[in-house]
Amino acid sequence: MTTPATSATPATSATAAHHYAAPPELVAPGQRTWITRGANFVVAVSEVQAGTRLVRDAQADEYMVFLVDTGARIEAGRDSLQAGAETLTIVPPGASAVTATDDGQIVRVFSAQASDLLALAGNAAVYAQGAPEVAPLLPWPDPPAGFKLRHYVLDEHTQPDTNMRIFRCTNLMLNVMTPRLVARDVHKLSPHSHADFEQGSLAVKGQWVHHMRYPWGPDLSDWKPDEHVEMDSPSLLVVPPKVIHTSRNTNDGGAWLVDIFAPPRMDFSSKPGRVANEAEYPLPTTAA
16 A cells, blocks of 8 residues: 655754854854754854853753853852863753853753743744744753752763763753764765754854755645755754754864754653763653
8 A cells, every 4th residue: 555645844944054154143242142043942152252251140941051162150049160161061940150261162052931042043033933843842850859050071971882972951952972083974874854853953063064855745836855055163953853864074173063952852861871861850751
């Protein structure tokens, strides 16, 4: 029996945000910040000078801070810590600040509850009609030890059998992959798709080509051609659900990619040992 093609073309198109070539959405003393959103997340990539403070006065939920090549003092309420480059910190709800100790690049990832940043996103128009193909953002259970600063040195979570380093909180999941030191083998790519969630692929180092194939629905006029998007760093690609995609770095000498999801992925979380900080955040009670 022949099964008809029923997968509709995604309502939203992929976003390719070329931060390195586009003006920032936010310019303030000591910082230039590029802001790009998905349906459930928003990413702020900041080039900062030493001493610059990135402040959230009343953040509704947790967010993540990825320090690429600078250190920072991170404060939340009465709690604070000194973080070095190549670290990830989960920041609790409420007032917080990230103060750069050197010039460099700071990445902050928020959920869609950061409505002020959603409004500033360079691709806000993509979501003007919503994103009905994306499952809604439903927060996962609170951490039993309470909300607080949680800090991870990435090198301490590298595993010999995978390039993945996955961290989650109540609303977000980041896969801060190990850097690729040589160009990816074009005979060993990994095309795949996601049924009902987006993937944000943030390049912080290197040159990349993102390959995407959109599904065919019954209406030929909705079909889209394959895309092979060339991007330097920093840049962000937001891939809609159902779109087959894979990424490859074309340079030797170091290329670094971070995958972003909201809410956390259940398929990764349900595999013991796959998520580095799984002991700190329980699974939803509905998990199989």
